[in-house]
Amino acid sequence: MKLFDKLFNPRDVRRKLGLNQQEFWTKIGVTQSGGSRYESGRNMPKPVRELLRLVHVEQVDLSRVRREDFEIIDYLKENHPDLYKSLQKAVKTRHETGTAEDDTATIPR
Numbered sequence: 882m883k884l885f886d887k888l889f890n891p892r893d894v895r896r897k898l899g900l901n902q903q904e905f906w907t908k909i910g911v912t913q914s915g916g917s918r919y920e921s922g923r924n925m926p927k928p929v930r931e932l933l934r935l936v937h938v939e940q941v942d943l944s945r946v947r948r949e950d951f952e953i954i955d956y957l958k959e960n961h962p963d964l965y966k967s968l969q970k971a972v973k974t975r976h977e978t979g980t981a982e983d984d985t986a987t988i989p990r
Contacts, residue, residue: 892920894937909936 895905906916909932919925925933935941957965 889934889938890920891916891925891933894933895920898937905937909933 895902898905902916902920903913906913909929911919911929919929936943957968
């Protein structure tokens with residue numbers, strides 16, 4: 882068993898979120914019956930594990946993520962590491978203080 886597999890059990894994550902199997906698994910493109918098999922111990926493919934982690938553990942809204950976003954992140958990391966770290970720290974502080982509201986209206990696209 883890999884370390885990532887030990888980090889979370891999909892059934893525990895689902896129950897913690899208060900979702901039924903249909904709600905939980907549909908968000909990542911898995912049928913309820915397929916999700917039930919994963920919860921019962923069937924080996925979960927890495928792409929499914931990653932989607933589960935992103936959507937249900939990291940709480941990433943995939944409908945808002947674009948390839949360009951990752952390109953911007955990579956650009957900042959490579960060309961402006963201080964700015965990247967400063968932004969990362971600001972976001973972390975915002976989340977810790979509970980001021981992480983939906984700011985999409987103020988972010989130019």
